[in-house]
Amino acid sequence: MTDSAAIGRTRALIDPRKALSFSGAVWFTAAAIGQLAFMLDIAAFYYVSTFQGNFDRMDGRVIRGFISGDVPGNALFLSHVLLAFWITASGPLQFIPQIRNRFRAFHRWNGRFYLTVALLTSSGALILTYLRPHFGSFALLVVNTADGMLIIAFGCLALRAALQRRFDDHRRWALRMFIVVSGVWFFRLGYGFYFFITAGKMPGTHNLTGPADIAVASTWAVALLGLEFYLYAQRRRSGALKLTAAAMAIAAAGAVLVSSYFAAQMFWLPTLAS
Template sequence: MTWLRKPWVGPLAFVVVAFVAFSLPPYLTGDRAAARVQSDWGPHYPLLVVHVVCASIAIITCVVQIWPWFRTRFPAWHRRIGRVYVIAGVLPAGLAGLVIGWMTPFGPVAMVSNVLMASLWLLFTVLAWRAALKRQFRDHRKWMIRSFALTVSIISNRIWGAVAFVLLADSVPEAQLPYLIAGISTWAGWTIPLLISQWWLERKPRRKARPQVEQRETVPA
């Protein structure tokens, strides 16, 4: 089966579903105390819920969108799910992310990272959609890969946050630790996946070696 030639699809889908299953439920209860990020600013919690719910839609639909087998086998569904990814996922999640990123309680370093990431996420996604409407599918693929890198960067963010905590917990004052971890994880969380995606786009594919034709020695008559 051709879809087996892309062995990364299954593990990626598993990680995404597991991440959403773990991260989303606390934001569906309406309990502010269950939120991962706490803020005294009134609209912060409802905007955070919008961001988390819509980002969950984006990350799940995005995995389907980049699956080559599904994309080529079901082009009509690829377009429909793409609209869901943009309209119900990235746009509301990104706009809400701009506001809550600006109002983050974790200091100016995390604030700049969150706002910049949300702005690029919206920009890359709009450019990908615009290229698809113009049937510029090569450009659409490039912008979509960049958008995908930022969509799944939330998973990378959590990984870098855990690494930073393990490395710094015993050497940084407790009052400063959340700000330092937030600064490291927010920046590393999206810049590293974006750099990897750019490397992927600019890499030169390997050329298949041509079979060597065996030359036979000829003996002159």
């Protein structure tokens, strides 16, 4: 059997469209598991600290979380971290086909809630970023600003497509929005993956000015590029392209699970144990 015949037979056994769809579901499942762990961490740390009035506890974990006398900044920070729980909880529900198809009213109202909270938190984060002296390098400021602005842009484009009943476009913009909204979660995954590949070393510098800090903070951008390639493969007829994108999505799912495990060891489990 020639090599070309063997490749043709393999492709005949694997439907590229189904493989691509399956790989997307695998990645989404891995992401949902990781985001569930992140959501529990938010509840265990920020909500418990808030209910106890122990805001000093947050300063031990977040750079310039609470600043004495800065009432507007402190209010923006607290609303940002508390709303993060709800956006992390509601986001994945928008992309589960069984929910979207069987409970359309819930899908619409949850989508409105998700979009509203996303716009509020991203706007508040941008205001807070420029309201207070910036910590870290200028490159880090650019990365964080780009993430916040893309949340607003993708959210508005997803809403416009939905109102115009262009549901395929709506889904694509909503997926892009999901990636950039998850920027803080991807930031944690970046730390977890770096911890994994360096056998326990922490990346960067204490003031977040090193190249490793920028790379970790840009994890969401890597995920966005991966999504764009996945969506491109969906639109093309090439079976080879679809299979390539499927393999990349499976590899990305594995990276998400590994990174979530190490991020849990570094950030989330110590919080639940404290």
